[in-house]
Amino acid sequence: MAEQDESLTAEKALERTPEDKNRAVESSDAEGSEHRSDALVADTDDAGSVPLLADVELSITPAVEEFMVQAAAQNEAAVEAVPEDRGKPRSYISFEHVSKSFGDFHVLKDVSFCVNPGETLCILGRSGVGKSVSLQMLLGFLKVDSGTIRVGGEDITHFSERQLQEVRKKVTMVFQNGALFDSITVGENVAFPLRERKDMEEDQMFQVVRGLLEMVGVAGMENLLPSDLSTGMKRSVAIARALAAQPEAVLYDEPTTMVDPMMAHLLGNLIQRLKQQLHLTSIVVTHDMRFAKKLADRVVFLHQGEVRFFGTMPEMERSDDPILREFLLLDELVLPA
Numbered sequence: 001m002a003e004q005d006e007s008l009t010a011e012k013a014l015e016r017t018p019e020d021k022n023r024a025v026e027s028s029d030a031e032g033s034e035h036r037s038d039a040l041v042a043d044t045d046d047a048g049s050v051p052l053l054a055d056v057e058l059s060i061t062p063a064v065e066e067f068m069v070q071a072a073a074q075n076e077a078a079v080e081a082v083p084e085d086r087g088k089p090r091s092y093i094s095f096e097h098v099s100k101s102f103g104d105f106h107v108l109k110d111v112s113f114c115v116n117p118g119e120t121l122c123i124l125g126r127s128g129v130g131k132s133v134s135l136q137m138l139l140g141f142l143k144v145d146s147g148t149i150r151v152g153g154e155d156i157t158h159f160s161e162r163q164l165q166e167v168r169k170k171v172t173m174v175f176q177n178g179a180l181f182d183s184i185t186v187g188e189n190v191a192f193p194l195r196e197r198k199d200m201e202e203d204q205m206f207q208v209v210r211g212l213l214e215m216v217g218v219a220g221m222e223n224l225l226p227s228d229l230s231t232g233m234k235r236s237v238a239i240a241r242a243l244a245a246q247p248e249a250v251l252y253d254e255p256t257t258m259v260d261p262m263m264a265h266l267l268g269n270l271i272q273r274l275k276q277q278l279h280l281t282s283i284v285v286t287h288d289m290r291f292a293k294k295l296a297d298r299v300v301f302l303h304q305g306e307v308r309f310f311g312t313m314p315e316m317e318r319s320d321d322p323i324l325r326e327f328l329l330l331d332e333l334v335l336p337a
């Protein structure tokens with residue numbers, strides 16, 4: 001893994017410092033179970049290092065910690081299992097010469113990029129360039145016309161629906177609208193992947209659900225229905241549900257759009273914490289350049305169906321490609337610093 005040397009182990013990352021514990025105690029004394037997520041509104045630069053469990057009530061921390069450490073261990077094992085390619089570790093996800101058309105409209109033309117284990121890739125580009133189509137092909141909801149898509153070293157391009165269902169357990173998507181089940185409570189939505197495992201006691205499941213909701217900043221909402229929540233809260237719950245599935249990779253489709261700036265900031269900080277502390281492999285489709293700068297190890301910029309740029313954000317910012325310069329300039333005009 002590229003970042004392994006400097007990475008914290010999952011256990012270390014999830015550890016609570018004495019200050020965190022005090023804060024949780026003060027918070028729970030003062031506000032009962034509805035403790036405000038001060039960690040999530042921390043200064044942006046520091047937000048990624050605030051321990052993920054800092055907001056989880058002390059009494060349920062062990063259950064959540066055990067669950068997250070188990071998830072991280074499975075993730076590391078899955079990464080180890082990815083076969084090497086000529087002596088080099090293989091990417092966790094790769095698109096190799098992928099093309100896709102709808103009728104005469106060529107959405108993607110010979111597109112190649114990859115995501116290493118534990119890396120966050122941001123897919124950038126103007127509206128309609130095929131960012132969401134790429135995610136849908138990765139999950140097998142759309143078929144490629146030509147080319148190869150690999151997940152965990154396996155060529156999934158021609159997988160059957162049954163095989164794709166297994167891929168979707170490893171790679172989960174956080175949809176813009178959350179894609180929650182409307183008729184069941186928030187808690188049951190998050191419990192859904194836990195029930196499917198069939199190896200958890202009801203009590204343990206309840207604690208993990210509560211802890212995950214506290215972790216993503218929507219504490220105490222387990223008995224509400226999704227329709228009671230704002231768009232941003234639904235997205236937070238969708239992230240909690242994605243984590244409940246103990247995925248190897250998470251795909252985020254426009255996580256900060258259609259929410260107010262404060263919620264976008266909270267979601268951004270949360271995703272940054274997951275990236276830095278759990279080292280989940282992630283792909284983030286976004287228009288939000290500040291968000292991409294904060295999160296991306298590498299970016300792929302799509303333009304007129306082709307990969308115009310694939311590299312790090314600083315490399316993109318240094319590029320003298322006029323198309324990239326125009327995109328960056330427009331972003332500065334739309335989003336003044």
Ligand SMILES: Nc1ncnc2c1ncn2[C@@H]1O[C@H](COP(=O)(O)OP(=O)(O)OP(=O)(O)O)[C@@H](O)[C@H]1O
Binds near residue numbers: 127130
């Ligand atoms: N199932 C489909 N059938 C026909 N055309 C489709 C289908 N899905 C997507 N498209 C078209 O493919 C193009 C790329 O769509 P996509 O949703 O990937 O864009 P995007 O880059 O994610 O844009 P945005 O940022 O606006 O969401 C669009 O022109 C869209 O209309």
